[in-house]
Amino acid sequence: MAFRLEIALKPDLFDAEGEGIRQKAKDYFGINIEKIRTIHVVTIDADFTAEQLTIIQKELFTNPVTQISSYSPLPVEFDWTVWMGFRPGVKDNPGDTAIEAIEDVLQVRFGPDEAVYTSKRYGMVGKGISSEDANQIASEILANDIIQQWKVFSSADWDSETGIGFIIPKVILNHTPTVTTIPIGSDAELKKVSDERNLALHPNDIPTIRAYFLDKDIQTHRKRVGLLDPTDIELEYISQARSDHCNHNTFRGLFRYRDEETGEETIVDNLFKTCIEVPTLELKKKKPWVISVLWDNAGAGLFDKDHYYVITGETHNSPSNIEAYGGAITGIVGVYRDPLGTGKGSKLVMGGYGYCVGPRDYEGALKPHLSPRRLLDGVIEGVRDGGNKSGIPTTFGQVLFHPGYMGKCLVFVTAVGIMPAEVDGAPAEQKKTSPGDLIIMCGGRVGKDGIHGVTASSEVYSEHTPAGHVQIGDPYTQKKMHDFLLESRDQGLIQFITDNGGGGLSSSIGESARFSNGCEVRLQEVPLKYEGLNQWEIWVSESQERMTVAVNPTHLDRFLALSGQHAVESTVIGRYTDSGKLHITYNDETCAYVDMDLLTSGFPQWEFDAKWLSPKRRCLFEPVLNEPAKYGPLLLDLLARPNIASKEWICRQYDHEVQGTSVIKPLVGENRDVNSDAAVIRPVLDSNKGLAFAQALIPGYSAIDAYHMVACTIDEAVRRLIAVGADFEHIGGVDNFCWPNIQYHADENPDGRQKAAQLVRACWALKDLCLAYEIPLLSGKDSMYVDGYLMGRYGESHKISALETMQFSSIGVVDDVAKCISMDSKIPGDRVYILGVTGDELGGSEYYEHFGYVGLNVPRVDADRFAVLYRALSHAVREELVASAHGVYRGGLGVHLAMVAMGGNRGMRIDLAKVPVTGVDRNDGVLFSESPGRFIVTIAPENEAKFENLFKQLDCSCIGTVTRDSEFIIHGIKGEVLVSVSVKKLKDAWKRPFGDLI
């Protein structure tokens, strides 16, 4: 029997959710709705007495002060009602907590066939709303057909007795789990099966796989456990482990790089090894603070003698592109499992985000699945709920708009954690599995989630088919698990821990069993969300919120008791062995039996042709552009460009200070509304040490040369830390590459060789800069194939490739947070200094982009020279000589002087003639060149002499003063007044594009 409870706010109460939808309908589509009321629907598919139903209604789901509710449809006035609910198998977090609450209040247990489902209906009043309007609101604002279903009722269609009816999105598979044997008679035969089953085996891998299973010795061993040809589960295991996602085949590939100008050919064997691993290991020798790199889920650095910090960054692009909210929340909650699975477990202390999307107001001919505006809204909200509900401050982030991301958006998520240096007297960063340890799966249950990622989206839906390929992260379940696992760690109950992300158990057990050299897994023990999953599906499912833990059998009782106390599900699903075999059974029958070392031997390297055409050879040139006359309006327009403009609405909906550790917030200044250069937290509450964290993202320079894109991005990430007071001698990095496909194909990817050359050059820059600035790469990831096909106006489709993009995250330790500084000008009379030299480097700049140009003269990093300056500034900040410091980034000096003035809410008088330049003789060059290596610094007059003394022989010049009035005045090279505008006007312009959003 099913019951349907409808709940709404009392009619005289303001419905903020309804109002938000009303506003969106108006802004997006010009549909005028007078009023919307939101009705929450709780459908209980279980048997309860009338008395029990009353308790459920009154105690749990109806607030007597604010809400009304009824088991029959609420009589809410409407012209149209839109109902929307999840498709079967989509994670319904409120449904799950409703079950917990009902079980608790009634002291009952739900049976396996009983459940609670939540959905919503919206009653819309408005005479002018057409049926098309109602459907458009349903499909383009409220629901996403990938995960949700909806129904539209007119007031005439509505039956006030039956209402929306009873919609039970229960998964019914009616399937007996089956292991299938795959014939491997020929390469072609296996290739065919691979294509049919979406195994995505690389053609070059197929002979190696066949050779293994055809080996006589192997076959003899396999026969003993009842196997011969490979099973589906075995091939899935190999496919997951060999995927580019898990194995980084591209970065480990062989590149034949040819410079078309010089004709010089270079063979680059393994970008990962040569540009990431070797430099990082070299730096590790020099930097004793590097604790653990290149093997665990995240890298670790020394925080103080009792604590290590850990950091990693991920992307979650493809899922977010399809279902923005679900993709983004799964991304942030997922990356938070990486530190949790680092060493013997780390507590999460901070998160960061980076979104690259199409222009928010895009109204062109291309038709992405989600409009850029809707996509961005969904991504923002996904990270909001994922971060806030995890109780982890989201302290830093950036958004970048560019049409290249319409094919596929980028969602970067970064996680920082902290662990004690020792657990139970042993080093906390080390861990291993040993024969005899039990394999325990903790957290969520397994369903058909995320199996084979997006390829499943082409399958046909039925009423009860699980829409499992797009997931919705569940921060609540994970937070409980996080608290439980850290307590287990502190009690010394954890031998090894890792997360279940891409590849599910296949990856987490496959990788952890390498330490002990073998495992036996009993798949029938794995708790499932619903019956009927095939064995291979249980093995590779990417259902979220799960960790795999190795526990010594003597600790099992304590571990499970603690798990129970934290209301976390933990199940023994096997044990680690030293048999050299990955051995999987289901009801005692073997379904996989392969050698642990199969994956490390004999697979061929991927190969790429890379051809570099220099920017000049590509006919890039400096535009013929005469100097502007109206600098005031120009500056205001640049401040209002989407990639410069204030995005306060995003920072404000992210809890950036939970845990009570906040030192430098994402928004600073007198009115707390200007972006800080970096975030600083004090992760150990009884210590005055801090962690500074920043990120940079400047893909625009890739249009000229990805080498300089990477060099400038790293330089910016470093300067951001220096600007808040971090120590230049201790900076760790995380590289996140997002690249379009680099495999040349004459028709499908004609510029693949150029993109491959860009990747090689980008990695060279990564190596060069990391060595020059002595930044070990604590972690890093790559996401290739950032391409998408979009339909156009005439039924044609276009391949859209993203700019070659790398986000760089930087992290450093601050000895005393009381010496941190912020970017806002402080006190009238303070001197304004510029550090660094402004060059003729407008190529790829915001200024050129404003006019539609790319240009040629891309900014270049002179790392050795810059490093001297950075050390000097670090020193000055330590001596407390600096009132404010701010890097000069995108938009150049003009834009960033304005930022400093807006932060301080004070005027400024600047003399451009005093700015040190090289090769620049025009005001627009001085104001808008994006030369790296520069800072704007303000100094109290009494500190001037000391400060200048520290910068003797360095590029440092006093260019103006902070004024008492509110006028922002810039004098040009010849002394003329170029800009004279109030700080308020600057701020109004900067806030205009997104200032109304909340």
Next chain:
Amino acid sequence: MTDVRALVLTGYGLNCDHETAHAFALAGARASRVHINSLIDGSVGLKDFQIMVFVGGFSWGDDHGAGVIQAVRMKTHLGDNLLEFVEKGNLVLGICNGFQTLVNLGLLPGFSDDYQQRSVALTFNDCGNFRDEWISLKVNPSSPCAFTRGMNRLELPIRHGEGKFFSDKDTIQRLMGGNQVVVQYTRPDGSPANGKFPFNPNGSVFDVAGICDPSGRVFGLMPHPEGYNHFTNHPNWTRLKERLKREGRRIGTGPTPGILLFKNAVEFIENRS
């Protein structure tokens, strides 16, 4: 030294437990983080504590009204113990999600010694979104609240999506009349916010940010005092530091206003015994 003991609840999606315990430790109490289930199964007893804190977070994901499920679970399993704890003259503090829980439990407003009646609510912010921002507050000097004695104006962070205080007119009048409204949102200059966003960040009626019971021993508020446990938590501290430096003074020499609130609680218990 001191034997004032504070119990800080954890578990089920709560997330401000560490800094709240830290704040109580700074204020001189012995603070213990205790899982909700440890209280329920009796392995930890309320009788060993004089202060109980319902902390911020997202208990049960806040999926069915913030703090609702936590309140039901506490009431189902610990109802009488909680009432007894209050009757014995102890202190109960609810911050953010904890405040939401207290009003759903009925421990607030606690009119006429009825600590089980739900008569006020915290519902969705009028602005339609979660919001993190420092706001200005005015403390009611006539309030009996044990936590805010001697305090006047203060700034604290708010971080919530459901912080709009709501009740019917009579209840509000009664709260105002009994000086149970402890803190109200103001403009930065101390004048009333009068419902104006963002000074009143959520649309609370009468700018109410926190209330206490008639005894002043049960206190709930949406802003986070534990979020101001160190002078560097304040959003303008770098500006203040620079200004003080020019006057030859130093920043961060005494406890923060956030910690003073916890100190008041500790002193209340100390003076009681």
